[in-house]
Amino acid sequence: MQRLHVTSGSFPYDVIVGRDAWRALKKFAATRYRSTFVLTERGLWRRWGKPFCAASGLKNARTVWVPEGEASKSLKMVERVAAALLEGGADRRTLLVAFGGGVVGDLGGFVASTYMRGIDYVQVPTTVVAQVDSAIGGKTGVNVRAMKNLVGTFYPPRLVLSDPAVLSTLDKRAFRSGLYEVAKHAILAGPPLFNQFERRLDMLRPRNAPALGPLLAQAAKVKVNVVSRDEREAGLRRVLNLGHTFGHALEEATHYQRFLHGEAVGWGMLAATRLSKRLGLLASPEAERIEQLIRRVGPLLPICDLLPERVLSLLPRDKKAVGGRIHWVLPERIGKVRIVADVPRRAVAAAFREVQRVEWHE
Ligand SMILES: NC(=O)c1ccc[n+]([C@@H]2O[C@H](COP(=O)([O-])OP(=O)(O)OC[C@H]3O[C@@H](n4cnc5c(N)ncnc54)[C@H](O)[C@@H]3O)[C@@H](O)[C@H]2O)c1
Ligand SMILES: [Zn+2]
Structure with a gap:
């Protein structure tokens, strides 16, 4: 089990990763709270x-259900969950436990940050993901x-288990x-994690917790380090958008039907790698290794049918900047990315066309 430490503007908190991580809730919640509610899916x-x-x-915890799926991240659901908390007698000394994937976590965190102007929560x-x-x-x-x-907030959890x-x-998917x-x-972190991921990739399966544990702990550490240094995305946190620029556009171009989010990011990382190489920022052997690693994770549904102009028109722009520039996160080598604005559209289109032709073998 590993205990990672996040520093945040509000308060520091721990991310506990590994077998038996759940046990840590016992000591944490024992005396602090009057009641506990679990937000989860049935x-x-x-x-x-x-x-x-x-x-x-946890004894006598009440549960609040939400239907599974992205549609639960809605204001209507916020209202429903808040009403259920109120009905169950939740007050400012209530702990909310968000038990689930990113949907439950994002929704639970938002409810916790606003219910009675903020209650504690645990992820x-x-x-x-x-x-x-x-x-x-x-x-x-x-x-x-x-x-x-x-609609959202920055509101750290008290603990992540x-x-x-x-x-x-x-x-599997x-x-x-x-x-x-x-x-x-792994690409952001550099050699130790990248090499380990390369070596262990074939052993990573849902049921192989012993192989997964140490690797996921290290992957979590990458996020811990980034958000500890830049909680509110003033700059550094942007590196986490690697693969997400194309990824978001692909999700939108396919109406969120074809890809799971991570899959779109997989395509997005391939495109960013090709773009970086094209701009002369990334040398061939490193580009090859990055691409191989992404491809080894597994085949992705094709994107050859998508019109490049359409995908390019959907690339997310920086809403805070005049003219809405696109900030590309481009790998320079394994362990280093650079944020680049003003990439010529021609290069972007060419990189996208290149990855459209990538073929996968199982
Ligand atoms: N807050 C952030 O910084 C941040 C970062 C990345 C993603 N997100 C958000 O996270 C969400 C995606 O998260 P996700 O991929 O976890 O999706 P998700 O929460 O929808 O979970 C995916 C599916 O897995 C099921 N599931 C969850 N745990 C399971 C388990 N142990 N066994 C079997 N099935 C299980 C869920 O019911 C769901 O159908 C998106 O809404 C995204 O915007 C937020
Ligand atoms: Zn993502």
């Missing part, structure tokens, strides 16, 4: 509620219309989608 809780309560010592992430990314850093939010995370054993029930985000952290 199917997930049916499978994991008992072992979680046994390990964490118990149950997907790869949530364990290495969304549960850490205190970004909360819900979607409004098609705009992802339009990640046990890799819970990943054993993830389906969801699991693999999370591995693309792990690959992203």
Whole structure:
């Protein structure tokens, strides 16, 4: 088990990763709170509620259900959850436990940050994406219309408890989608994690917690280090957007139907790698290794049918900057990325066309 330490403007908190991480809730919650509510999904809780309560010592916790899926990240759901908390007697000395993937975590964090002007919450992430990314850093939010995370807050959890054993029930595709985000952290972190990910990739399966644990702990550490230095995305935190510029555009171009988020990021990282190489920022052998690693995570559904002009028109722009420049996160080598604005559109289009032709073999 590893205990990682996050510094935040509000208060420091720990991210505990490894087998039996859930146990840490016992000591933490013992005397601090008058009541505990768990926000989760019904199917997930049916499978994991008992072992979680046994390990964490939660007794008499009330549960609040949300339907699974991105649609639960809505203001309507915020209202419903708040009403359920009120009805159950939750007050300012209530602890909210968000038990689930990024959807439950983002929604739970947002509710916690606003219910009675803020109550404490703990993240118990149950997907790869949530364990290495969304549960850490205190970004909360819900979607409004098609705009992802339009309404949100920075509100850190008091504790994050990640046990890799819970990943054993993830389906293969969801699991693999999370591995693309792990690959992203490996590219950002550099050789030790990158090499380890390369070596262990074939052993990473939902049920192989012993192989997953140490690797996910290191991937989580990448996020911990970044948000500890730049909680509110003044600069450094932007590096976490590697692969997300193209990724978001691809998700939108396919109406969020074709790809899981991590898969779109997988394509996005391939495109960013090609773009970086094209701009002369990344040398061939390193580009090759990055590309190989992403491809080894697994095949992605094709994008050859998408019109490049359409995808390019959907690239997310910086809303805070005049003219809405696009900030590209481009790998310069394994372990180093550079943020580049003003990349010529021609180069972007050419890089995209190149990856459209990438073929996958199982
Ligand atoms: N706050 C942040 O910094 C941040 C960062 C990255 C992503 N996100 C957000 O996270 C969300 C995506 O997260 P996600 O990929 O975890 O999606 P998710 O929460 O929808 O989970 C994916 C699916 O896995 C199921 N599931 C969860 N845990 C399971 C388990 N242990 N066994 C079996 N099934 C399980 C869920 O029911 C769901 O169907 C997006 O809304 C994204 O915007 C936020
Ligand atoms: Zn992501």
